[in-house]
Amino acid sequence: MVPPTQRLEVTLNTELESVDLAENIIMRVAEAAGFSEDDVHKLGMAVREGVVNAYNYGNAQDRQKKILLTVEFEQDQMVVHIVDEGSGFDLEDVADPLAEENLLRTSGRGIFLMRAFTDDLTVRRGPTGGADLVMCKKLPDRRGGNCRF
Amino acid sequence: MALQGTCRDVGEIAIVDFSGRITLGEGSAMLRKTVRDLIEAGRRKILLNLADVDYIDSSGIGELVGLYTSARNASGELKLVYLTKRVHDLIQITRLFTVFDVQPDEAAAVRSFR
Numbered sequence: 539m540v541p542p543t544q545r546l547e548v549t550l551n552t553e554l555e556s557v558d559l560a561e562n563i564i565m566r567v568a569e570a571a572g573f574s575e576d577d578v579h580k581l582g583m584a585v586r587e588g589v590v591n592a593y594n595y596g597n598a599q600d601r602q603k604k605i606l607l608t609v610e611f612e613q614d615q616m617v618v619h620i621v622d623e624g625s626g627f628d629l630e631d632v633a634d635p636l637a638e639e640n641l642l643r644t645s646g647r648g649i650f651l652m653r654a655f656t657d658d659l660t661v662r663r664g665p666t667g668g669a670d671l672v673m674c675k676k677l678p679d680r681r682g683g684n685c686r687f
Numbered sequence: 688m689a690l691q692g693t694c695r696d697v698g699e700i701a702i703v704d705f706s707g708r709i710t711l712g713e714g715s716a717m718l719r720k721t722v723r724d725l726i727e728a729g730r731r732k733i734l735l736n737l738a739d740v741d742y743i744d745s746s747g748i749g750e751l752v753g754l755y756t757s758a759r760n761a762s763g764e765l766k767l768v769y770l771t772k773r774v775h776d777l778i779q780i781t782r783l784f785t786v787f788d789v790q791p792d793e794a795a796a797v798r799s800f801r
Binding site for chain 2: 556557558579583586587596600631635636639641643644645646648650651654
């Protein structure tokens with residue numbers, strides 16, 4: 539029998555304060571899940587970058603729109619969704635911030651950092667056509683292989 | 688903690704001691720204003736002391752990159768000193784050690800300016 543998934547869902551306003559709020563929520567959840575201090579920090583930073591993307595690019599700072607943050611605990615992984623109400627994007631279209639020609643750009647490192655701090659990152663189409671950023675991290679003592687979701 | 692910065696001079700070098708978080712919003716705006724004011728005041732040798740900066744996000748990194756470019760365009764130099772481990776790791780994984788001149792301590796930083 540597949541054990542039930544534990545799920546936390548938070549609807550955030552499209553405002554700068556939501557970035558800190560989302561980061562703090564994830565850090566507390568990650569601490570409770572037994573992640574190391576370093577991984578708690580990394581998860582907080584990954585979610586921060588995801589919510590910043592949703593705020594700035596997905597929802598274009600439109601206060602009428604919302605950002606949906608969801609955390610799910612499956613058998614061996616934590617899966618985070620950050621869904622905006624924009625028009626979506628493809629990861630392939632994101633420029634490589636490590637390329638020589640991009641090093642002096644003042645933006646464009648958020649996706650890279652999300653990838654660096656989680657085990658897997660993908661982008662799906664959200665229910666209203668916006669981006670659904672999906673990040674996952676293996677639970678402590680259960681590392682190895684790609685996340686399944 | 689919101690970013691705070693205090694400026695002091697060592698000869699021609701403007702040293703800004705920052706403390707707090709350099710993140711999207713007030714932190715990155717404060718960083719930008721402080722350094723741009725120095726550049727606009729004609730300061731050409733600027734050292735950012737980040738010993739008490741325990742957190743920086745991609746917006747903060749972008750701000751640092753922009754200020755590095757601004758200083759360079761004004762024929763000046765902007766350097767960093769005393770990176771905390773987390774800031775150091777971020778600068779490393781984003782390959783920005785190939786851009787920024789990061790000095791190990793203030794004395795070495797002061798000597799390194801042209």
